[in-house]
Amino acid sequence: MSRDGYALVGDIGGTNARFALVRRGQAGLESVQVRPCGDYTDLTGAIGDYLHEVGVDAVTEACLAVASSDRGNRVQLTNNHLCFDRDDLRRRFQWRSLKIVNDFTAMALGVPQVDAARLVHVCGGPGDPGRPRLVMGPGTGLGVSGLVPTRQGWVPLRTEGGHVDFAPVDDTEIAILRLLTLRYGRVSVERILCGSGLLNLYQAHADIQGLPAPFKAPEQITEAALGHADALAEQTLQHFCGILGRVAGNASLTLGSAGGVYLCGGILPRILQFFLASPFQAGFEAKGRMTSVMVSTPVYVVTEPCTGLLGAAQALINPEV
Known part of the structure; x- marks a missing residue:
């Protein structure tokens, strides 16, 4: 199933990777799942497993909050082994756009929504x-x-x-x-x-x-x-x-x-x-x-x-x- 009206959001910490779907232009979370980072050798596998399990073939865009100080195209997480290339990840899942934010920037933006x-x-x-x-x-x-x-x-x-x-x-x-x-x-x-x-x-x-x-x-x-x-x-x-x-x-x-x-x-x-x-x-x-x-x-x-x-x-x- 393709969800053209949905985006993928992720919160990739040092221990766990959390994923959810959001409707375009909205902020309510759907299909929330938590996956241990230690179960994966790369982020692509974690995202692919999540989308498969929630029955989604594709989404149009994504925003990932990551624990990293990297500002270039290649992102290495600060407190675990995962790393990824922004452009490769976007092409792999055919997203129109991919936004990467610091995990605590996302945490801050989430506080008023709690x-x-x-x-x-x-x-x-x-x-x-x-x-x-x-x-x-x-x-x-x-x-x-x-x-x-x-x-x-x-x-x-x-x-x-x-x-x-x-x-x-x-x-x-x-x-x-x-x-x-x-x-x-x-x-x-x-x-x-x-x-x-x-x-x-x-x-x-x-x-x-x-x-x-x-x-x-x-x-x-x-x-x-x-x-x-x-x-x-x-x-x-x-x-x-x-x-x-x-x-x-x-x-x-x-x-x-x-x-x-x-x-x-x-x-x-x-x-x-x-x-x-x-x-x-x-x-x-x-x-x-x-x-x-x-x-x-x-x-x-x-x-x-x-x-x-x-x-x-x-x-x-x-x-x-």
């Missing part, structure tokens, strides 16, 4: 709906974007804010920085504020305290922390949330995001109750003379798993993208 029931208030407010919004979140990496309001709608900002320098604030964090510097040379906040970063933080705490570090995956650390089964894991996850609060607060001050801070990504929804009771708020608000600004800035966790797809659909019809 139902209010999928937003969990963390702290702050009431904010100013006419001001910019900050969109960020830890997952396979640390994505950072923003939305600037105009008379025509939202303009998304493409940034690499997850790669700013980690700034320690006490002796323990200075020791963590030294350990990670030996491993990486330069330590960005993404080296701590993502899945593999949580493991880095856990192992650094273990080294500093002279403790064993039996967990070898971030999922093991979060499971032990949430179950109060391991003091080091719990301490690490608390510290992770506190650092995220400081980094989010810094980015909010830089952007002037009085319109709100929206925390996306795969990690926070899975640890939501722990996160709400964590040092995040203290880290976010502790900005000296700017504390009153932070207290008035609302922060939300976005629990909608298809935010990036919603944003990719918006990117198809947004002339600023």
Whole structure:
């Protein structure tokens, strides 16, 4: 079956590839599917399998949100093995047009489309709906974007804010920085504020305290922390949330995001109750003379798993993208 009135949208992250169909000129998602990136050697296979499974021979156009900093014709994803050539992909599926956007640009565009029931208030407010919004979140990496309001709608900002320098604030964090510097040379906040970063933080705490570090995956650390089964894991996850609060607060001050801070990504929804009771708020608000600004800035966790797809659909019809 050919769906000439449909477009394909995709959100290709470090772990999963999400796909959906949208009717031309609209943004509602149909036939949403999630496919593990590790199941495929190339993106063509994932797209082909999706179209076959939903019974579609062809669509007319596509927009793919990808975790990549590449700006040329060949795109290599930042946090997994997938890569593709834009022109080859368009020709392979005979699309009239193919738009590629950064995954967190799409995440930002999707935030205004998320139902209010999928937003969990963390702290702050009431904010100013006419001001910019900050969109960020830890997952396979640390994505950072923003939305600037105009008379025509939202303009998304493409940034690499997850790669700013980690700034320690006490002796323990200075020791963590030294350990990670030996491993990486330069330590960005993404080296701590993502899945593999949580493991880095856990192992650094273990080294500093002279403790064993039996967990070898971030999922093991979060499971032990949430179950109060391991003091080091719990301490690490608390510290992770506190650092995220400081980094989010810094980015909010830089952007002037009085319109709100929206925390996306795969990690926070899975640890939501722990996160709400964590040092995040203290880290976010502790900005000296700017504390009153932070207290008035609302922060939300976005629990909608298809935010990036919603944003990719918006990117198809947004002339600023």
